Amino acid sequence: MYAFADRVRSGEWTGVSGKRIETVVNIGIGGSDLGPVMVYEALKPYADAGISARFISNIDPTDVAEKVSDLDPETTLFIVASKTFGTLETLTNARVARDWLLTALGEANALQGKTAEEAVAQHFIAVSTALDKVAAFGIDPENAFGFWDWVGGRYSVDSAIGTSLAIVFGPKVFEEFLAGFHAMDEHFRTAPFEKNVPVLMGLLNVWNVNFLGAETHAVLPYDQYLHRFPAYLQQLTMESNGKSVRADGSFVDYSTGEVFWGEPGTNGQHAFYQLIHQGTRLIPADFLAFANPAHPTKDGEQDVHELFLANFFAQTQALAFGKTEDEVRAEGTAEHVVNARIFSGNRPSTSIMASRLTPRVLGELIALYEHITFVQGIVWGIDSFDQWGVELGKKLALDLVPAIEGDREVLERQDSSTASLIDYYLKHRK
Numbered sequence: 001m002y003a004f005a006d007r008v009r010s011g012e013w014t015g016v017s018g019k020r021i022e023t024v025v026n027i028g029i030g031g032s033d034l035g036p037v038m039v040y041e042a043l044k045p046y047a048d049a050g051i052s053a054r055f056i057s058n059i060d061p062t063d064v065a066e067k068v069s070d071l072d073p074e075t076t077l078f079i080v081a082s083k084t085f086g087t088l089e090t091l092t093n094a095r096v097a098r099d100w101l102l103t104a105l106g107e108a109n110a111l112q113g114k115t116a117e118e119a120v121a122q123h124f125i126a127v128s129t130a131l132d133k134v135a136a137f138g139i140d141p142e143n144a145f146g147f148w149d150w151v152g153g154r155y156s157v158d159s160a161i162g163t164s165l166a167i168v169f170g171p172k173v174f175e176e177f178l179a180g181f182h183a184m185d186e187h188f189r190t191a192p193f194e195k196n197v198p199v200l201m202g203l204l205n206v207w208n209v210n211f212l213g214a215e216t217h218a219v220l221p222y223d224q225y226l227h228r229f230p231a232y233l234q235q236l237t238m239e240s241n242g243k244s245v246r247a248d249g250s251f252v253d254y255s256t257g258e259v260f261w262g263e264p265g266t267n268g269q270h271a272f273y274q275l276i277h278q279g280t281r282l283i284p285a286d287f288l289a290f291a292n293p294a295h296p297t298k299d300g301e302q303d304v305h306e307l308f309l310a311n312f313f314a315q316t317q318a319l320a321f322g323k324t325e326d327e328v329r330a331e332g333t334a335e336h337v338v339n340a341r342i343f344s345g346n347r348p349s350t351s352i353m354a355s356r357l358t359p360r361v362l363g364e365l366i367a368l369y370e371h372i373t374f375v376q377g378i379v380w381g382i383d384s385f386d387q388w389g390v391e392l393g394k395k396l397a398l399d400l401v402p403a404i405e406g407d408r409e410v411l412e413r414q415d416s417s418t419a420s421l422i423d424y425y426l427k428h429r430k
């Protein structure tokens with residue numbers, strides 16, 4: 001993977017018309033998308049080879065249409081990333097992208113006598129554990145990078161699933177990213193429980209869920225580059241621990257996985273923090289912040305990063321200590337609004353700070369949350385590494401295709417709600 005990344009970065013690997021690659025487009029979904037897109041966004045300042053990345057995941061044709069609309073086919077490399085190479089969304093998008101590529105290269109007179117197969121070989125590579133299926137798709141297995149089938153999709157960003165990252169950022173940055181994972185793995189493996197951060201944070205989460213009744217968990221990065229981190233964590237945590245049967249097959253009689261969600265600060269402050277501060281629900285929140293900004297900026301005399309961090313410090317302080325009735329009254333507040341101005345405080349938050357958002361720190365952060373997720377799974381007795389809940393919807397979708405295509409018999413076999421929705425579609429589709 002590193003050797004290939006270097007060939008693309010240096011311009012030795014070109015498109016079919018000899019132009020160097022300027023855009024890599026990762027086609028994948030779930031674990032084959034969320035990790036790479038999150039890390040790409042997080043480490044943007046480290047992109048140093050003049051290559052940018054895009055990510056196509058949704059089977060909604062809008063996704064592929066929007067992502068390729070302004071692309072130059074001659075300088076684009078598609079990476080079809082799928083652990084199983086059997087995922088409907090990814091294979092459909094890959095075929096649509098292949099059609100787009102061949103049409104666009106033809107229109108640009110860029111094929112220069114080369115066959116469609118030769119063009120695909122130059123513009124499509126794959127990452128998968130199923131190399132036979134890669135070959136069946138028409139991608140040269142020489143241009144496919146494998147990993148091991150015991151790596152769960154949501155735990156795979158540090159495998160060859162990160163090929164787009166190795167190309168954009170280079171092998172050295174990718175190695176630093178991996179070194180961060182390793183450091184956190186070693187900490188988790190060796191630190192005594194009372195000093196073991198994933199153990200402590202996992203136990204805190206269990207405490208908040210099972211003893212304080214928390215149903216959700218906010219993740220609030222005070223760094224714009226981490227804007228996809230909450231979305232990434234949703235798959236990691238909710239696909240891992242959203243289970244109601246234990247690993248031994250018995251049903252649990254307690255709550256398991258929380259709903260993870262969040263937005264970067266300070267945007268969330270002006271949207272949903274109201275509920276975190278004064279709502280009736282307990283929402284444990286993780287705050288992430290960095291001492292050094294990626295873009296030092298002044299507004300007159302004011303360091304903008306300091307203003308930004310002041311918000312981070314203030315929010316965690318307000319959650320912890322709130323504002324008492326006496327303090328509200330002492331401000332001369334009119335009696336009829338005193339209660340509305342009280343902040344109970346004692347709302348749990350965890351602050352994680354690092355000097356700077358580097359590849360290594362990002363690797364540490366991801367591994368931290370992987371191990372937290374594992375700790376919770378162990379306490380709850382569930383298997384954090386399966387995902388049967390995803391399967392039913394996939395199967396039903398395929399079963400419904402004939403009804404959507406107009407097969408009345410299949411339509412009539414459906415429940416009344418589904419049948420009337422499909423009926424609406426059939427009447428309105430032009």
Ligand SMILES: O=P(O)(O)OC[C@H]1O[C@H](O)[C@H](O)[C@@H](O)[C@@H]1O
Pocket residue numbers: 029030031032081082083084085086087090152153154239387390
């Ligand atoms: O990488 P793939 O095999 O295409 O799988 C993509 C995704 O498929 C399913 O939705 C699984 O539940 C996810 O865990 C996985 O990440």
